[in-house]
Amino acid sequence: MTRAAILWGVGEKWSVDEVELADPGPGQVRVKIHATGLCHSDDHAVTGDMPTPLPLVGGHEGAGVVEAVGPGVSRVAVGDHVVLVFQPPCGHCRNCARGRSQLCMNASLQDYGASKPFRARGQEVAATGDLGTFADATVVSERCVIPIDKDVPFAAASLLGCAVTTGWGAAVYLAEIEPGDNVVVIGSGGVGVNSVQGAKNAGANMIVAVDTVELKRQKALEFGATHAVASVEEAQALLAEHTQGRMADAAILSVGVGDSSKLGGIIDLTGPAGTTVITSVSPFASTTVDMNLAMFTLTQKTLRGNVYGGVQVHRDIPRLIDLYRQGKLKLDELITQTYTLDQINDGYADMHAGKNLRGVIEF
Numbered sequence: 001m002t003r004a005a006i007l008w009g010v011g012e013k014w015s016v017d018e019v020e021l022a023d024p025g026p027g028q029v030r031v032k033i034h035a036t037g038l039c040h041s042d043d044h045a046v047t048g049d050m051p052t053p054l055p056l057v058g059g060h061e062g063a064g065v066v067e068a069v070g071p072g073v074s075r076v077a078v079g080d081h082v083v084l085v086f087q088p089p090c091g092h093c094r095n096c097a098r099g100r101s102q103l104c105m106n107a108s109l110q111d112y113g114a115s116k117p118f119r120a121r122g123q124e125v126a127a128t129g130d131l132g133t134f135a136d137a138t139v140v141s142e143r144c145v146i147p148i149d150k151d152v153p154f155a156a157a158s159l160l161g162c163a164v165t166t167g168w169g170a171a172v173y174l175a176e177i178e179p180g181d182n183v184v185v186i187g188s189g190g191v192g193v194n195s196v197q198g199a200k201n202a203g204a205n206m207i208v209a210v211d212t213v214e215l216k217r218q219k220a221l222e223f224g225a226t227h228a229v230a231s232v233e234e235a236q237a238l239l240a241e242h243t244q245g246r247m248a249d250a251a252i253l254s255v256g257v258g259d260s261s262k263l264g265g266i267i268d269l270t271g272p273a274g275t276t277v278i279t280s281v282s283p284f285a286s287t288t289v290d291m292n293l294a295m296f297t298l299t300q301k302t303l304r305g306n307v308y309g310g311v312q313v314h315r316d317i318p319r320l321i322d323l324y325r326q327g328k329l330k331l332d333e334l335i336t337q338t339y340t341l342d343q344i345n346d347g348y349a350d351m352h353a354g355k356n357l358r359g360v361i362e363f
């Protein structure tokens with residue numbers, strides 16, 4: 001018997017229940033989860049901002065050990081240490097072939113619906129991102145696991161499943177930061193602080209972190225920000241002063257919940273030809289934005305979405321581990337508190353209270 005944190009209804013707390021876990025079928029592997037991060041995205045399922053099938057085993061930011069493989073599995077073997085990935089690339093669709101595997105056209109694992117591995121209280125239970133890492137163990141497609149070296153700590157590795165990849169890639173691949181660029185990151189939490197690290201790796205000049213919480217501003221400075229302020233207005237004034245009005249080359253929005261009514265103010269932090277990357281998930285029901293479209297046109301700006309930081313997981317997870325080994329990417333320092341699975345609701349309460357850079361459940 002396995003235990004998992006399940007969301008049974010919108011607005012409810014995570015419920016840690018006993019679950020039945022199916023054996024791995026063809027092409028599937030069973031992974032014993034050792035660590036899983038408490039990403040804000042799972043909370044969008046709780047608040048209902050992001051519609052999701054229910055009941056749901058949450059969690060999409062995990063690392064663990066392969067403990068069983070189904071027929072035909074060739075990518076990993078029992079005993080391998082792995083990072084789990086959502087949006088798993090097939091490797092041969094149009095988007096994978098174009099280096100956009102984060103948008104793989106076969107990522108939704110068509111065969112998955114027939115073989116949901118979790119059952120609880122007598123019914124099938126869905127799994128976030130086809131992963132469900134808020135569980136002692138899960139069964140996933142072999143496409144969803146990337147082997148890693150055994151000396152990488154599980155808690156650090158788990159964050160390569162989402163926070164680090166999404167934030168770092170937002171800066172390096174989606175904002176396309178170049179040496180000397182000025183960058184502003186709005187919302188420097190678990191994901192945003194990795195955009196700060198990505199901007200630093202890309203050779204940015206000014207890296208301005210905006211966060212309402214003092215701890216996050218302090219951490220942002222430790223992770224490579226050159227300035228940390230509490231509001232978009234302060235960032236506006238700071239950039240205007242230090243760039244002779246050229247403003248930021250890139251703005252990256254990574255607050256916990258996107259607010260489309262504030263988009264115009266974020267885009268205004270960038271100068272001509274500037275790029276704004278929206279990492280934050282906004283309520284799905286919100287469909288209007290407020291911005292000066294004429295000025296957007298006449299300053300030739302770019303507004304870009306973000307799926308998984310635009311990373312190619314098979315290239316970038318090993319790349320990020322290399323940077324970690326060289327001391328150029330902080331992973332262990334991202335984890336400000338660890339929890340047991342039973343403490344998951346405390347972990348999310350701490351996230352909302354601004355107490356954590358990243359909370360991680362260790363099993």
Ligand SMILES: NC(=O)c1ccc[n+]([C@@H]2O[C@H](COP(=O)([O-])OP(=O)(O)OC[C@H]3O[C@@H](n4cnc5c(N)ncnc54)[C@H](O)[C@@H]3O)[C@@H](O)[C@H]2O)c1
Pocket residue numbers: 038039040041042044162163166186187188189190191192210211212213216230231254255256257258278279280281282306307308309351354357
């Ligand atoms: N696009 C993707 O692929 C992807 C992947 C992962 C997460 N996300 C989204 O990224 C967002 C951030 O996730 P996270 O796990 O880092 O969340 P988090 O809660 O750890 O961090 C959010 C940060 O924003 C700060 N903040 C909130 N309101 C603010 C405001 N008005 N001004 C300045 N700062 C503010 C908070 O203090 C916090 O530090 C979420 O919306 C999440 O769903 C998207």
Ligand SMILES: [Zn+2]
Pocket residue numbers: 039040041042060061162163
């Ligand atoms: Zn996430």
Ligand SMILES: [Zn+2]
Pocket residue numbers: 089090091092093094095096097101103104105106107
């Ligand atoms: Zn593909």
